[in-house]
Amino acid sequence: MGEWQSEETIIPYRCKTDNRMHRYFMDVKMVTKDKTYLIEIKPKKQTQAPKEPKRKTKRYITEVMSYIKNTSKWETAEAYCADRGWEFVIWTEDTLKNLGIKILK
Numbered sequence: 001m002g003e004w005q006s007e008e009t010i011i012p013y014r015c016k017t018d019n020r021m022h023r024y025f026m027d028v029k030m031v032t033k034d035k036t037y038l039i040e041i042k043p044k045k046q047t048q049a050p051k052e053p054k055r056k057t058k059r060y061i062t063e064v065m066s067y068i069k070n071t072s073k074w075e076t077a078e079a080y081c082a083d084r085g086w087e088f089v090i091w092t093e094d095t096l097k098n099l100g101i102k103i104l105k
Contacts, residue, residue: 002032009038013076016068024073036086038077044092046070 009026028039047070050063074090081088093103 002030004028004030011073011077011080013073015072017065017072024077026077036084038081038086038088040074040077040088040090041096042070042090042092044094047090047092 006028007025009029011024011026012021013024014020015022026038027041028037030037030039046066049067050060053060074088077088080086096103
């Protein structure tokens with residue numbers, strides 16, 4: 001039997017967008033018999049770098065800044081987990097669907 005927590009693991013990280021320290025609240029910490037996982041749940045679109053349009057719109061710049069912020073968090077979470085022998089994973093709607101979890105809109 002395992003345990004889980006939601007948004008109770010907090011990891012300090014330096015964001016590449018402003019070079020300042022922030023706090024990253026992990027979505028889920030799951031402890032199984034064999035391993036501990038820190039899980040981030042994000043829409044698949046937010047896990048991929050935005051495609052550069054012909055014109056750099058405000059929306060594109062916002063998406064780029066969000067992606068940079070997310071990758072700053074994820075790199076820090078990877079190192080945090082590696083130091084502890086844990087695993088950091090990102091779940092998207094595809095992961096949830098494969099686990100049999102229905103996504104409500």
